[in-house]
Amino acid sequence: MKTLLNLLPEENKKDIERKTRFHFFLWQLFLIFMLEVLYVSILVSSYIILDFQLKNLTMSKKIENVENAKQSTLDTYQKKFKETNTTVGIIKKISDNHFSFSQIFPLLDSLIPEGIVIDQISTKNYTVSLKGKANTREHFLMLDAKLKESACTENVNIPLSSLFSQENIEFQIDFEIKKECLKKTL
Numbered sequence: 001m002k003t004l005l006n007l008l009p010e011e012n013k014k015d016i017e018r019k020t021r022f023h024f025f026l027w028q029l030f031l032i033f034m035l036e037v038l039y040v041s042i043l044v045s046s047y048i049i050l051d052f053q054l055k056n057l058t059m060s061k062k063i064e065n066v067e068n069a070k071q072s073t074l075d076t077y078q079k080k081f082k083e084t085n086t087t088v089g090i091i092k093k094i095s096d097n098h099f100s101f102s103q104i105f106p107l108l109d110s111l112i113p114e115g116i117v118i119d120q121i122s123t124k125n126y127t128v129s130l131k132g133k134a135n136t137r138e139h140f141l142m143l144d145a146k147l148k149e150s151a152c153t154e155n156v157n158i159p160l161s162s163l164f165s166q167e168n169i170e171f172q173i174d175f176e177i178k179k180e181c182l183k184k185t186l
Contacts, residue, residue: 117134127174128174
């Protein structure tokens with residue numbers, strides 16, 4: 001067994017006890033201060049991290065809004081392009097099936113020789129009737145031959161009465177024109 005002797009005077013005991021309590025108090029203050037520093041550093045780091053994430057989210061929302069606006073604009077333009085392409089396709093189909101009888105004039109211009117005057121042109125379905133005057137029978141026969149040789153005409157009909165005169169022949173020629181020659185080329 002141990003026996004402890006306390007030989008210190010009472011005043012020294014109180015001083016030692018006060019110093020011990022003071023050291024204990026300082027130690028506790030230090031621990032509390034350290035805990036506060038730890039909590040504040042945790043809060044500050046949490047704030048910094050959350051603020052950084054908030055800024056990133058805000059930026060990503062802005063970028064997403066800009067991309068959505070761009071995508072919306074792109075979708076609008078694509079829709080307009082599709083509508084325009086559909087309209088152009090319809091117009092092209094109509095244009096492809098459209099026959100322009102004005103194409104007869106360049107054809108006749110290349111076929112009619114000098115000495116022939118056309119007074120009247122009439123069309124019915126794909127039949128063209130020409131009425132006019134020829135200076136001589138040779139000019140008239142040349143017109144007949146060119147019409148028969150042409151790739152755009154078929155079934156050329158010339159009345160025999162037109163062949164009896166030698167000069168100043170009044171004639172009427174009927175012929176059919178092919179559909180391909182009536183299509184307008186752009």
